[in-house]
Amino acid sequence: MVSLKQIALLALTTGLVSVDAQSSGETTRYWDCCKGSCGWSGKASVNQPIRSCDKQDNPLTDMAAKNGCESGGQAYMCSDQSPWAVNNTLAYGFAAVKLSGGTEDSWCCACYELTFTSGPVTGQKFVVQATNTGGDLGQNHFDLAMPGGGVGLFNACTSEWGAPPNGWGKQYGGISSRSDCDNFPAKLKAGCQWRFDWFKNADNPAVTFKKVTCPKAITDKSGCIRNGETPV
Template identity: 35%
Template sequence: MRFHELLAVVGAIGLMPTGHAIAAKSFTGWDCCKPACAWQTNLRNVQGSPAVCNINNGPLSNSLTAQSGCSGGAAYLCDSYMPVPATETMSYGFAIMNGNGNCCKCFQLTWTSGNAKGKSMVVQAINLFDATGDVKNGDIVILTPGGGSGPNEVGCRSQYGKTWGQSGGGVASAADCANLPQNLQGGCYWRWNWARGAVNTWGIEYTQVACPARLTSISGCSA
């Protein structure tokens, strides 16, 4: 396929890059808490707001005001935010990024190291992190059940009664995914079956792209 033909295909599916490529690292996480982008104070130039769910993964109508399950409230991370493979080399999902200016923006990343080297993924940022430890500003944490609860284990303990694996990195193998609730197992297996490894600290390059409908139809927001 010639370069101009490739650009036509990319533009047609709504993934035309809108900025320069950023070199960073990928990580995984899933703390079950209400996404930080679902607070009005973190929404800038955003249409809609990220969907939020109740303890049974049903939609909450008061998503912007509902208190997080990590703080004794009724709002949790929806299980629909799990990563999903589209082809052997492309996946879709959602992410945690630093800076509230990224809320509801989409990014296409390509792995430059690790077992997924050469594979790509389009993610929409719906949650925020503060850089700490190995996770630096500019890195992308892919929302992945069993990917590690990070600094807050309260959410998954409140929603599911437990956490899985280490707080940083999560479960250690595909076999461990069987310990997750059935509704989360598919997202856990994504890491081991599609990415073929832990994903954490693997090199990536990414650019901002137009958000595809397959992500905005889940999140309910775009930027």
């Protein structure tokens, strides 16, 4: 009988490496400019909460700063938590997340590789870090952060960037064309255009997903690393 130890050794010597099983999930999109729910201490076992920014998009050192979505709040989503393309088939970014069988302490600042299985982005991969969650999310649901994606339940974009009262475009879904990005603040334009370029204006494509080690390019922006993990 072959032991588990022998199987593990065989995997190492032959170059075969096991991976987490893929699960099926759904996506939507949003950009509400609010401080992410993973931005407070004590939410998860991490080196520090995700970074938040002040009204001028400068990183805050006070992790307890009040959410900009609340009256008198000073903490907002930083513009560099916009998505970006690594190449034609891979992109990095951030998302509000809700996964079955877990709570925020298990997914805050964890990274997930999404593989799109429907729409014009079928086969493309998007690695996201969980920086937020939402009471209106379903199970195994990734609400992808992209400027102009719609504010959803909350809106801090008006107070931070001077967006229209209900945010840019529709409250749910956001803007409808790439040219709308021309009117965005300079720091948000590239992330807005990403939706129509790399993401091909896909409308809530289905995904399979698995947990992966966070890329350093992502954690360098958020500042948040789960304890025991070394970004790659």
